[in-house]
Amino acid sequence: MPPELLATEANQLWSWDITKLQGTTMWSALHLYVVLDAFSRYVVGWMLAPRESARLAERLLERDRGALDKFCCSAAARRL
Numbered sequence: 001m002p003p004e005l006l007a008t009e010a011n012q013l014w015s016w017d018i019t020k021l022q023g024t025t026m027w028s029a030l031h032l033y034v035v036l037d038a039f040s041r042y043v044v045g046w047m048l049a050p051r052e053s054a055r056l057a058e059r060l061l062e063r064d065r066g067a068l069d070k071f072c073c074s075a076a077a078r079r080l
Contacts, residue, residue: 007039
């Protein structure tokens with residue numbers, strides 16, 4: 001059984017998802033990458049991309065982690 005992940009305040013736990021959206025022309029699509037704070041359900045970061053790839057997901061998480069370090073004072077948030 002996997003461990004239960006529980007956030008008791010903001011910036012302790014993030015979740016992410018990739019959603020495929022219909023593009024502007026037939027047979028085209030965009031991928032919406034979203035990072036959510038599990039406690040507040042605030043959108044921490046997002047990105048639209050023409051394709052789905054692990055490297056793009058890594059780039060989004062790295063970018064958002066840097067923004068959190070810059071704007072947040074919480075020690076718990078800095079551990080992300």
